[in-house]
Amino acid sequence: MRVSWGLLAFPAAASAIENGINGWLRYAPLPNNERPPNLRLPGAIMALSTNKTSPVYTAGQELQAGIKGILNQTLPLYHEPDEWLGSTILVATTGEFHGGKPAATLADDGYLLHVRPGNVVILGQTERGALYGAFDYLSRIAQGRFSDADLIANPDAPIRWVNQWDNMDGSIERGYAGASIFFRNNTIPKDLNRVSQYARLLASIGINGIVVNNVNANANLLTDANIDGLGRIADAMRPYGVQIGISLNFASPQTLGGLSTFDPLDRSVISWWTDKTNRLYRRIPDMAGYLVKANSEGQAGPLTYNRTLADGANLFAKAVQPHGGIVMFRAFVYDNHINPADLKADRAKHAVEFFKGLDGQFLDNVVVQIKYGPIDFQVREPASPLFANIPQTNTAIELQITQEYLGQQSHLVYLAPLWETILNFDLRADDQPSLVRDVVAGHRFSNKRGGYAGVVNVGTNTTWLGSHLAMSNLYAYGRLAWNPNQDPQALLEDWTRLTFGSDPLVLGVVTEISMASWPAYENYTGNFGIQTLTDILYTHYGPNPASQDNNGWGQWTRADHNGIGMDRTVSTGTGFSGQYPAEVAEKFESIETTPDDLLLWFHHVNYTHVLKSGKSVIQHFYDAHYAGAETAQTFPIAWESLRNKIDTERFNDVLFRLRYQAGHSIVWRDSICQFYYNLSGIPDSTGRVGKHEYRIEAEAMALKNYKLTGVNPVETASNLTAVVLVSNHTSGEATTKLNFDSGKYDVTINYFDLIGGKAHYKAFLNGKLLLEWAGDLEDKLGHTFSTKLDGHSATRVTIRDVQIQKGDVLKITGVADGNELAPLDYIAVLPQGVVD
Incomplete structure (x- = not known):
């Protein structure tokens, strides 16, 4: 008789380790109040394969491990039909189960799931189909969304x-x-x-x-x-x-x-x-x-x-x-x-x-x-x-x-x-x-x-x-x-329940910020099909719309002083629209019938061109970039509401990233808006672009051992200029008096974090330390980093809820390391609720 009781190499669901290694297969214990009332497990698992490399054999192990983790029940695992005569979770191929006859209703890799109290049958047209069925069964239990079922699932594509x-x-x-x-x-x-x-x-x-x-x-x-x-x-x-x-x-x-x-x-x-x-x-x-x-x-x-x-x-x-x-x-x-x-x-x-x-x-x-x-x-x-x-x-x-x-x-x-x-x-x-x-x-x-x-x-x-x-x-x-x-949202909700649990607040927050994330990113990076306005010649990460044009790579925007967009029409442009079948080609050939979200992909228009919304292209650019960055500011705030709802390691890691994104979205917003303002000469009708009433530029502060420096592209620094220490192995200071009304503020410091060094910073208010940090994002984030002061390296830290009296003195100290000369761009002193 072959009986397996061990959990083999599967992670113990009850483990306190939540570092992401288990992904959505955590098999975390399901609270009693979330267990479906009709869930009655069979007495054993029968996986009809003795071949340890078979996905059917693996399915048996997975079922045993998953049920132990989710429900704290250990079911014996058998591999031959004469070893157990009681109720079972049976997992097999249709050929094995039906004596060699495949199920006509199942495609390759498809599976059948038959669930009744005390009796479960999981059959795959192939061995891996049986494993897919086992994973589906466990997913339903893990989400607390279990019910009796007769389910046939076939893949749409091979x-x-x-x-x-x-x-x-x-x-x-x-x-x-x-x-x-x-x-x-x-x-x-x-x-x-x-x-x-x-x-x-x-x-x-x-x-x-x-x-x-x-x-x-x-x-x-x-x-x-x-x-x-x-x-x-x-x-x-x-x-x-x-x-x-x-x-x-x-x-x-x-x-x-x-x-x-x-x-x-x-x-x-x-x-x-x-x-x-x-x-x-x-x-x-x-x-x-x-x-x-x-x-x-x-x-x-x-x-x-x-x-x-x-x-x-x-x-x-x-x-x-x-x-x-x-x-x-x-x-x-x-x-x-x-x-x-x-x-x-x-x-x-x-x-x-x-x-x-x-x-x-x-x-x-x-x-x-x-x-x-x-x-x-x-x-x-x-x-x-x-x-x-x-x-x-x-x-x-x-x-x-x-x-x-x-x-x-x-x-x-x-x-x-x-x-x-x-x-x-x-x-x-x-x-x-x-x-x-x-x-x-x-x-x-x-x-x-x-x-x-x-x-x-x-x-x-x-x-x-x-x-x-x-x-x-x-x-x-x-x-x-x-x-x-x-539905993408339904998939996201499944993933969230499996990854973080079924708490309604957790489910709501993760769903809300995730579903908002692509529209927000599109808003603060590139609109109307103009492409992602990143640096295509370097890291593909931060903003640099100028890099799109006048090179041999062909990711062009054709932006000039008057207009923007690729003319891809047959009548006056590259002819790309004609590569589509006639009905689609006709739609994209005309500005009037091209959807606004792809307008600049197919047409070159003036910045003053009026969209279906009634706005001009350039004003929509400004508005969208501000709206996208503003949405990104809500992500860390929403996530913070989950404190004590999610394990500390994952909570802190996600919070750090969302705070970074909130800051970098403003780098994107300012860079893109300033670039197109400089190029077009058309001001933002609301007066936001280039005007920042809560900022103090680093070059306007009292500087010790700091010097002015350029950045490239210039729009990635506020007021087009930053400051760096005069040389390596030195320290310096940037000091300013705060002439804001007394009250509680968030203090933001924009700086540049390069590879090739880890500068050290401190922020003081009236000599009292507010924050100490290092330019070590390369150890904490995985994106492609830059050796230069640019849109990839521009970033910020924020100190929340700082009580400020008018006339207080804020000082930033920097210590250079390697080629990172403790660069600074600006500080912003923000009334609570204000997005800079």
Whole structure:
């Protein structure tokens, strides 16, 4: 008789550790008053598999651990049907349960959940489908939302993958949560415990595949030693039904194999890839396949030899086809040396230009992986027209969970509502309903394969993504990939209950600030489809609208003294609008029928152009940026109401980040508003831009050992100027008399926090210490930091509830460290409730 009582490697739910490592799988004890009255558990768990690498076997362990954690009941776990004759939670495949006959109602990976008091049946069409059903059952119990049920759940699309952009040296491109869990020092580490934990999280939301390395791939991944390491990664993820794939460097036959060419039609190249693929499948028989980035941003590809992109994709497709593998071929192909002087040039057109003529030429195990918008994960874009232009080709949508252009996990931005706008975008191909979600799932054009690829970039940080709240995006991604018809707010509420518990106040606050976060971020970064007005030439983090134009990257705004926006019309512009099917193209061709939220994506207009709201474009810019920043100020205030409702570690970590976001949103607001005021010369009708009655500029204070300095872009400093210490290894002071009416104020200090040093600061009021801090945000936040004084490094601290008498003296002292010369921008003395 096989009986398992242990909880194996699963986290103990009763543990006091709440550092994020368990994500939404905490299995926290459910209070008695939240337990459903009709919940009556069977006497045992029966998982019909004795194979310890089987997801069915894993499902049994998960059920045992989850029920122990949530309900404090330990159920014995059996694996053979004759070992227990009482009531059970039965988990199995339909074939095992029905004597080899699959259930006709279930698709691949689908599951059936039959719940009655004292009797539970969880059946999967596949082994991982059974595991998905077990996770669903536990999720319902953990949320206290349990009821008797007869449920059939099928995934909407067969491909539900995540992409990691991990490099072999252990770094992660666009990673904001520490080093790689897959690679270290150009090899695969021996300890892969975090890999198994990650697979568990992915399986719980229905993810069935992962590409473990960067699309900018290193050919050395294909050495024999690293292939064996990849095999160990696959072994670690297999019990959760997560198949691994890898990104390939197209030039590998030359750079690694020593051939004179990487021409995809050359026989020696074909032979090299075939041999390498066979070697991979011998070590990883269930490898999912390949991901290929070619001829984009300096990567090698078939165009080098005047071959087509289909020739390149099919090279790999033929190699993996005998093994049942697929090839995800990225449509992110564009020229990054575009001439900005050419008014017909448009990076947004490139995907259709490269791929439309190849429709029908890709083998049936190739899936073209298309970024959701035509540019690059911006705060708002129209859906890529390529989805409608290759109907005979399998497609997948590429979404970005890691917030490259959207706050890099240092800003709360719940992304599911953004994704919803794309997935529900109706392309109207052939004048028929053609929602993006139906195209990528294969429904609209009757394609066999298709689905979702999400760029995640988890790291060694215990929060996985570098922020507790950012995990809502990973959770929502998996749930939407399974069923894109789900409501983003409902998904958020599920995640909140699983992550923080079911307290109504907690649920309300997390829902409120998260649902407000994307509109707020769009407001204080970029509006009307102008893109995220960040620094595209450096870190993609802070504000720098000037960087968008006059370069070869093509993320242009065409902003000048008179107007702004890309003319993408057929009649007078780049012609991009004509890449959509006729009905959509006609809508976007006209200013009158283009929605205001995409106006500047499709049209160049004067700043004085009147919107449907009745406001001018420039006034809306001002108003939106102030409104977005004001909304961000409410986030930490709302979160503070949860003190003692959430464990101390997670409460403090989230509060710190929300306070940082509130400050940085003002950096964004001021930078963007000042830039467009300087460019257009049109004042804000309310008189806010450039006028700050509660601020005292650092350069206007009495300075000791401080000197004036410029910043770049200039708008990222208040009054366009900051001060720094005269040299390294020095200290200095900035002092001012406060001529405000006596009362209670919040005192804010804007400064710059760079990498390369950790300056030390103190703030005194009449000689009494108010606050002491260091320029050490690089140790506390994960976004890409800057070595310069700019919109990335600009930040602030706030001292709440300071009692001030008119004439009091405020002094800031700074001690330089490294290249961080204790830079200061301004102080603001704010009456309570006033947003600076």
